[in-house]
Amino acid sequence: xxxxxxxxxxxxxxxxxxxxxxxxxxxxxxxxxxxxxxxxxxxxxxxxxxxxxxxxxxxxxxxxxxxxxxxxxxxxxxxxxxxxxxxxxxxxxxxxxxxxxxxxxxxxxxxxxxxxxxxxxxxxxxxxxxxxxxxxxxxxxxxxxxxxxxxxxxxxxxxxxxxxxxxxxxxxxxxxxxxxxxxxxxxxxxxxxxxxxxxxxxxxxxxxxxxxxxxxxxxxxxxxxxxxxxxxxxxxxxxxxxxxxxxxxxxxxxxxxxxxxxxxxxxxxxxxxxxxxxxxxxxxxxxxxxxxxxxxxxxxxxxxxxxxxxxxxxxxxxxx
Amino acid sequence: xxxxxxxxxxxxxxxxxxxxxxxxxxxxxxxxxxxxxxxxxxxxxxxxxxxxxxxxxxxxxxxxxxxxxxxxxxxxxxxxxxxxxxxxxxxxxxxxxxxxxxxxxxxxxxxxxxxxxxxxxxxxxxxxxxxxxxxxxxxxxxxxxxxxxxxxxxxxxxxxxxxxxxxxxxxxxxxxxxxxxxxxxxxxxxxxxxxxxxxxxxxxxxxxxxxxxxxxxxxxxxxxxxxxxxxxxxxxxxxxxxxxxxxxxxxxxxxxxxxxxxxxxxx
Numbered sequence: 001x002x003x004x005x006x007x008x009x010x011x012x013x014x015x016x017x018x019x020x021x022x023x024x025x026x027x028x029x030x031x032x033x034x035x036x037x038x039x040x041x042x043x044x045x046x047x048x049x050x051x052x053x054x055x056x057x058x059x060x061x062x063x064x065x066x067x068x069x070x071x072x073x074x075x076x077x078x079x080x081x082x083x084x085x086x087x088x089x090x091x092x093x094x095x096x097x098x099x100x101x102x103x104x105x106x107x108x109x110x111x112x113x114x115x116x117x118x119x120x121x122x123x124x125x126x127x128x129x130x131x132x133x134x135x136x137x138x139x140x141x142x143x144x145x146x147x148x149x150x151x152x153x154x155x156x157x158x159x160x161x162x163x164x165x166x167x168x169x170x171x172x173x174x175x176x177x178x179x180x181x182x183x184x185x186x187x188x189x190x191x192x193x194x195x196x197x198x199x200x201x202x203x204x205x206x207x208x209x210x211x212x213x214x215x216x217x218x219x220x221x222x223x224x225x226x227x228x229x230x231x232x233x234x235x236x237x238x239x240x241x242x243x244x245x246x247x248x249x250x251x252x253x254x255x256x257x258x259x260x261x262x263x264x265x266x267x268x269x270x271x272x273x274x275x276x277x278x279x280x281x282x283x284x285x286x287x288x289x290x291x292x293x294x295x296x297x298x299x300x301x302x303x304x305x306x307x308x309x310x311x312x313x314x315x316x317x318x319x320x
Numbered sequence: 321x322x323x324x325x326x327x328x329x330x331x332x333x334x335x336x337x338x339x340x341x342x343x344x345x346x347x348x349x350x351x352x353x354x355x356x357x358x359x360x361x362x363x364x365x366x367x368x369x370x371x372x373x374x375x376x377x378x379x380x381x382x383x384x385x386x387x388x389x390x391x392x393x394x395x396x397x398x399x400x401x402x403x404x405x406x407x408x409x410x411x412x413x414x415x416x417x418x419x420x421x422x423x424x425x426x427x428x429x430x431x432x433x434x435x436x437x438x439x440x441x442x443x444x445x446x447x448x449x450x451x452x453x454x455x456x457x458x459x460x461x462x463x464x465x466x467x468x469x470x471x472x473x474x475x476x477x478x479x480x481x482x483x484x485x486x487x488x489x490x491x492x493x494x495x496x497x498x499x500x501x502x503x504x505x506x507x508x509x510x511x512x513x514x515x516x517x518x519x520x521x522x523x524x525x526x527x528x529x530x531x532x533x534x535x536x537x538x539x540x541x542x543x544x545x546x547x548x549x550x551x552x553x554x555x556x557x558x559x560x561x562x563x564x565x566x567x568x569x570x571x572x573x574x575x576x577x578x579x580x581x582x583x584x585x586x587x
Contacts, residue, residue: 021490021491022411022412022491023413025492026407026412026416029403029404029406029407029495030403030407030408030419030465032400032403032404032459032460033400033404033423033461033462034419036457036459037426039441040434040438041429041431041434043437043441044433044435044436044437044438045429045433045434045437047434047437048437105328105331108324108327108328111324113324114325117574117577118332120577121569121570121573122331122332122335122336123331123332124569124573124576124577124580125335125336126335126338126339128516128520128562128565128569129565129566130520130522130540130561130562130565131537132520132522132541132544132558133540133558133562135544136342136544136555137339137341137555137558138338139544139551140345141338146353146354146358148341148358151357151358180334180335184335188577188580189580191581192580192581192582195581233428234428237428241430243432243523244522248545251544251545252544252545259545272432275432275435275436276527279436280439287436287440290436294432294433294436295433297430297433298433301430
């Protein structure tokens with residue numbers, strides 16, 4: 001090497017640096033995301049599975065391996081099944097009308113419109129509101145004695161409804177909160193997809209005399225199907241994890257039963273809230289049991305999301 | 321036609337009314353809530369109620385904590401997302417496509433499942449009760465990376481990068497002198513979206529923080545739970561914690577909405 005002229009070594013050294021710069025530096029640029037995800041996303045997820053196979057509490061230093069013991073106990077736990085039922089019920093009640101409404105609203109917005117920005121901003125306003133604020137506000141509106149909703153219903157001849165007390169009424173109240181917060185957001189996502197649909201399709205359909213509703217069904221929905229599938233999956237995953245709403249609803253209506261039970265009779269305890277109760281709100285801090293519940297919840301998320309994916313894919317379209 | 325405006329106006333009303341009504345209640349006295357018909361206009365008690373909020377929970381500290389947490393998360397997310405977005409959109413490296421697919425796929429992972437090990441990790445790091453527990457896991461996220469990737473692959477001309485290369489720029493130099501200026505509008509929208517979601521985050525702060533060193537949302541939930549029948553107090557706190565965000569949104573709403581809608585369309 002020492003026989004090489006100086007210029008050549010320098011060029012070669014610059015070559016190495018150049019290779020490093022173009023070949024390796026891209027990995028450094030995307031590394032922060034992957035490192036962070038591995039540390040705070042992937043590792044906890046995998047470790048949950050390991051913890052779930054143990055008798056493992058915050059209070060004890062020793063952990064005993066018990067295999068699938070926690071899962072066996074869970075499947076025989078009535079509270080677990082109650083939470084599963086509540087999650088599905090609130091999930092369906094909030095997601096299905098929400099998405100139908102969102103598609104329809106997006107359809108209404110997807111025309112030449114005066115005050116378009118104003119309408120969009122007001123639609124997204126609820127999404128800017130925090131979940132705590134939403135539940136505090138709606139707990140007042142749904143109040144049994146002085147709530148505005150009961151006052152209006154009373155004017156229509158209905159009696160005083162104790163919204164938080166019943167299974168059906170509490171699920172309905174929670175669904176209204178979730179819908180209020182998310183419908184506008186999803187409508188904007190649908191609107192973005194609708195704006196990419198070629199205008200000529202509508203013009204041709206109008207010439208052929210297709211009604212507004214028919215255009216929505218035969219053109220819009222088939223054309224934005226990928227977005228519909230995406231939103232359905234994301235909403236499903238979100239709905240299966242609902243926790244803050246029932247937690248705060250139980251607190252701020254003062255219906256009793258503590259922070260994590262979802263009402264005194266567990267009438268609106270969701271799966272995620274059940275996990276929280278076992279892990280953090282119970283005096284036992286049973287991490288093993290809570291982790292097992294987490295994994296069963298994950299299984300439920302995957303199954304329900306899968307079913308919804310298959311269902312949405314079958315949405316009939318006239319064009320594609 | 322007229323029906324469409326009527327419907328949209330109705331929907332806009334239902335979107336805004338609960339927020340308006342919360343201000344009405346927050347500016348009244350508790351006894352006013354029992355009136356028939358209920359009050360529909362704001363009263364004069366708002367500032368007295370807000371003062372009561374600050375007396376009941378450490379709300380000043382909570383506002384400061386939320387500002388620190390949401391502020392640092394936003395800055396970090398803007399920076400790291402632009403960096404990764406640049407690599408994914410414009411640089412060539414082996415495994416790029418599969419890495420981008422993995423990034424998008426991680427958005428589907430239900431984050432709540434890992435909450436128990438995440439908490440154990442924070443105990444190990446001795447970060448429980450501190451803002452680190454909120455900031456560090458949120459420094460960059462898949463949505464931000466995807467968002468900036470989409471924007472930069474559309475808005476950043478490849479010729480500009482090649483010209484920079486010819487002038488002897490390193491990749492980092494390109495990022496600093498060419499990419500960052502181009503990315504600014506999208507990064508600003510991403511920053512606002514991130515700030516709002518960090519400000520509104522509730523469950524993780526509740527798990528990992530102490531009630532005496534809360535964020536705004538944790539303080540609000542204490543307010544709402546400890547004083548069950550005092551709706552006025554809870555809603556006064558809610559108004560103070562929410563209105564700044566609603567104000568920012570009202571000012572920059574157009575850009576924020578544009579950002580959300582752009583992020584939704586696959587490039």
